[in-house]
Amino acid sequence: MTTITYREAVREAIRNAMRSDPRVFLMGEDVGRYGGSFAVSKGLLEEFGEERIRDTPLSESAFVGAGIGAALGGMRPIVEIMTVNFSLLALDQIVNNAATLCHMSGGQFGVPVVIRMATGGGRQLAAQHSHSLEGWYAHVPGLRVVAPATIDDAFGMLPTALEKPDPVLIFEHALLYNVKGELPDGAGPTDLDRAIVRRTGKHLSIVTYGGSLFKALDAAETLARDGIEADVIDLRTLRPLDDATIMASVARTRRVLIVDEGWKSGSLSAEISARIMEQAFYELDAPVARLCSAEVPIPYAAHLERAAIPQTDDIVAHARRLVARNV
Amino acid sequence: MRPFVSRTHALELLRAMVRITRFEEKCIELYSASEIRGFMHLYIGEEAIAVGVMNALTPEDAVVATYREHGHALARGIAMGPVMAEMLGRQEGVSRGRGGSMHLFDAATRFYGGNAIVGGGLPLAVGLALADKMTKRNRVTCCIFGEGAVAEGEFHESLNLAALWKLPVLFVCENNLYAMGTALERSESVTDIHQKAASYGVPSEAIDGMDVIETEDGAKRAAEQVRSGAGPVFLEFRTYRFRAHSMFDAELYRDKAEVERWKQRGPVKTLVERLEASGLGSHDDLAALEAEADAEIDAAVAFARAGTLEPVDELARFVYADAAQDARLATIVHTGGR
Numbered sequence: 001m002t003t004i005t006y007r008e009a010v011r012e013a014i015r016n017a018m019r020s021d022p023r024v025f026l027m028g029e030d031v032g033r034y035g036g037s038f039a040v041s042k043g044l045l046e047e048f049g050e051e052r053i054r055d056t057p058l059s060e061s062a063f064v065g066a067g068i069g070a071a072l073g074g075m076r077p078i079v080e081i082m083t084v085n086f087s088l089l090a091l092d093q094i095v096n097n098a099a100t101l102c103h104m105s106g107g108q109f110g111v112p113v114v115i116r117m118a119t120g121g122g123r124q125l126a127a128q129h130s131h132s133l134e135g136w137y138a139h140v141p142g143l144r145v146v147a148p149a150t151i152d153d154a155f156g157m158l159p160t161a162l163e164k165p166d167p168v169l170i171f172e173h174a175l176l177y178n179v180k181g182e183l184p185d186g187a188g189p190t191d192l193d194r195a196i197v198r199r200t201g202k203h204l205s206i207v208t209y210g211g212s213l214f215k216a217l218d219a220a221e222t223l224a225r226d227g228i229e230a231d232v233i234d235l236r237t238l239r240p241l242d243d244a245t246i247m248a249s250v251a252r253t254r255r256v257l258i259v260d261e262g263w264k265s266g267s268l269s270a271e272i273s274a275r276i277m278e279q280a281f282y283e284l285d286a287p288v289a290r291l292c293s294a295e296v297p298i299p300y301a302a303h304l305e306r307a308a309i310p311q312t313d314d315i316v317a318h319a320r321r322l323v324a325r326n327v
Numbered sequence: 328m329r330p331f332v333s334r335t336h337a338l339e340l341l342r343a344m345v346r347i348t349r350f351e352e353k354c355i356e357l358y359s360a361s362e363i364r365g366f367m368h369l370y371i372g373e374e375a376i377a378v379g380v381m382n383a384l385t386p387e388d389a390v391v392a393t394y395r396e397h398g399h400a401l402a403r404g405i406a407m408g409p410v411m412a413e414m415l416g417r418q419e420g421v422s423r424g425r426g427g428s429m430h431l432f433d434a435a436t437r438f439y440g441g442n443a444i445v446g447g448g449l450p451l452a453v454g455l456a457l458a459d460k461m462t463k464r465n466r467v468t469c470c471i472f473g474e475g476a477v478a479e480g481e482f483h484e485s486l487n488l489a490a491l492w493k494l495p496v497l498f499v500c501e502n503n504l505y506a507m508g509t510a511l512e513r514s515e516s517v518t519d520i521h522q523k524a525a526s527y528g529v530p531s532e533a534i535d536g537m538d539v540i541e542t543e544d545g546a547k548r549a550a551e552q553v554r555s556g557a558g559p560v561f562l563e564f565r566t567y568r569f570r571a572h573s574m575f576d577a578e579l580y581r582d583k584a585e586v587e588r589w590k591q592r593g594p595v596k597t598l599v600e601r602l603e604a605s606g607l608g609s610h611d612d613l614a615a616l617e618a619e620a621d622a623e624i625d626a627a628v629a630f631a632r633a634g635t636l637e638p639v640d641e642l643a644r645f646v647y648a649d650a651a652q653d654a655r656l657a658t659i660v661h662t663g664g665r
Contacts, residue, residue: 025461051461057491062450062484069454072439073389075461077454092481096444097451103645105432106423109439110648141646165648 001184007177009154010040010116014078017162018048021076024162025052027063028080037082038118038177064090064115068098068167071113076162081117084133084171098167099142110165114158119147120173120211120261121309127297130305132261134171134210135268138238144168145239146192147210151181153236156190168192171238173211173261195242197249201229203323205249207272208259209235212310216259219315228323238268246272247280254285255322259310264292286325291318332540334607337598340382340539341608342616344374344595347398349620350407351570353628354397354414354428358574362632363414366443367428370398372569375594376501377402379542380469383497383550386436389468391452394429394443395501395568399471405433407623408630417634424637425645445506446479448472449498453485456494456559467553471499474563475506477520486527486561493558497550498524500561501536503568508580524561536564537592540601569593 004012017024025048026041032055035042045053056063060081067079081087087094098111121130138145144166148154154172161168198213199220208216213234220230231249235241250256256276260269273288294308332340351371357363370377377398384390384403392399400410405421413420414428422432422441430441439455442448452470459466476482477500489496502520504511511518524531530552534545542564549560567589571578590596595613602608 057484057487059484059488061481062453062488065447065450065481065485066454066457066488069391069451069456070458070461071454072451073455073458075458092444092447093450096447097442101432101440102648104422104426104430105434105440105645106418106421106425107645107648108422108432108434112648144647 001182003180004151004183005177006151006154006172006179006181007038007040009151009183010158010172011042011044013155013158014041015044015047017078017159018044018052021162023074023076024078025054025075026078026080027054027056027067029056029058029082031055031080036080038174040177041080060086060089061093065093065097067113067115068093068111071111072101072109077113078158078162079113079115081115083129083174084117084119085128085131087117087133094137094143094167094169095140099140102166103142111167112162112165114161114168114170116170116172118174119171120175121298121305122175122211124300124302124305126300130298132293134169134238135260135262137169138268138271140239142167143239144192144237145171146237147171147173147235149173149176149210149213149234149236151179151183152187153190155183155187157192159189160192163189164192171210175211179214192237193240193242195233195235195237195245197231197245198234199230199232201231202253203228203230204255204257204319205231205233205246205253206257206259206315206319207233207235207246209238210261212259212261215310215312216315218312219319222312222316223319228319230319241272241275243275243279246276250276250280251283254283256284257289257291257315257318257322259291259315261293261309263295264290265295267292286322289318289322291315337602337607338612338616340378340543341595341598341602341613342619343378343402344539344598345613345616346407346620346623347374347377347401348595349617350401350624351397353624357414357628363428365427365429366394366573366575367414368395368573369568369570370395372589372593373501373503373536373566374398375539375542376499376536376564376566379539380471380499380546382543383546384467384469387466389437389439389452389455389466390471391439391448391455391468392441392471393448393473394441395473396431396441396471397428400431400433400438403433403436403438405431405436405438407627411627411631412634415631415634416636417631418637419630419634446472446476446481449476449481449485452496453489453494456489456496457492460492460494465554467495467497467550469497469499471501473506474500474502474504474511474520475509475514476500477523478506478514486524486529486559489559490527490529493556495553495556496559497546497553498529498559498561499546500563501566502563503566505568505572505581507572508576510580521561521563529559529561531561531563533563533565536566537594538597539594540598
């Protein structure tokens, strides 16, 4: 058992993959000499050299597309985009190429590219560096979308993603990089298919992922002191969604609060809510509740930003209301 | 200096061009009869580029083309039957009927589409070339696009990256003067396109795209230069599309006299005239090659018509290459929405 940060877990995962498979390389803005804008790739240039730790120009579309092309050409690229906000400059490549080529070619060409990016707010970086747009990507067939929240998954999802013959988008919440945790000895690849119940309870299910997971677990701790026991589900994978785990939890608790740092309108939380209606409507004792970011561009000022993003005390308040409510 | 061409080779070039022209004329017929649907973009007038460029490539090289790619696919050596079957939406088609006219793919000849987002193929070509360079395979990736793509950011990003990393990409710009209905001088501040490549330090050249002897010679020289490891090369072929942009285009943006002027320089016409002038061939050769092409086309149409429709149950196949995932998503499609 070692104590490491989330950042170090991602770095070790990249290092291991690069050591074990010569097809793997890392490419992105400032991943080399700078060490990564979140310092994830620090030290990798020294170990692997410029050929395999490739600094790119500020050309998101070209280097993401080049990652897709290199994957078509037999490589296993890891493309780092600094944040999801900048990924919009590469949206064409991700949505029109990575997601379509396999189907559109009648199954002739898989696209085994891994695209990592930071997501989320909470660092007073204002509206162009703070958004949570992973739900958009989860809309798109042909992509796999995952959001590792724990040290285990930060370390274990990347190697599994690299094994997939399809494009995998990995969303790393920017506030998680400094989080410390235990990585068990012999920790290895983790799956990209299942949600995990991180805490069990019988009174409500809190469904969340990524940066909101620890807020939800903290909230569950507070609620437990009042005798409210929450199931906390870490979605882990946003596409495909693990319906079975969600529905099994709903069947036990009969109340659901979805916590998502994305906006509410047309969102991942809306999708999960709809699936619960379709698959578990008669299990519910109360309407599905959602706690999402306020429908505003995330602002700079600390008090406004805090108010815009779901916080632990908001989760507690929503959970209490949900448990008190009866149909 | 004009390269020397034997009668045999000249007839090979003519045969390759005539196949494309006649194939597309048949496509128009089938489109009118509603057997082909969707968007269909014709290449007639530009045949010399596909033929010249594909002759410069080896089977190990890769091709990334545009949605006006029937000519490239045929010249690359993809069998005509499966190409036609694709146009008819049959599962015997090159893309199992999932792509249609704009999305012909073929792993065997390393033909990576059929890409219908203008400019979107350039980064893919850069990546394919990067894979070759990193694995020390001496292969060329040929990236074809129209002059309309030059206005896209992806064009500039890709040229820069290919030049910066000295990647083996042969950039082939088919400058047919119109991006759909927008004339080049109405969309570009600098209309001399190959100069833009030069601004990234990419060796570039403008070539008469109506003369197949020139296109082949230029493409061969450029491909050899790319193969030598010096980095990308950019060719601008000056050409003209004789037909409308797509089957939905009423051609209100250009006058008929202009089209007629270019037709006088048509690639087939130009080559036949040259054969006659040099005593190497005649119109009889053309007629023979057309008859030969027509027979192949008839067989391709018969193959396509005899093709089958993929069962709707297989709709969700190939969304993912990962078979286990595929099965799971198929379940979602079938239970989630119905």
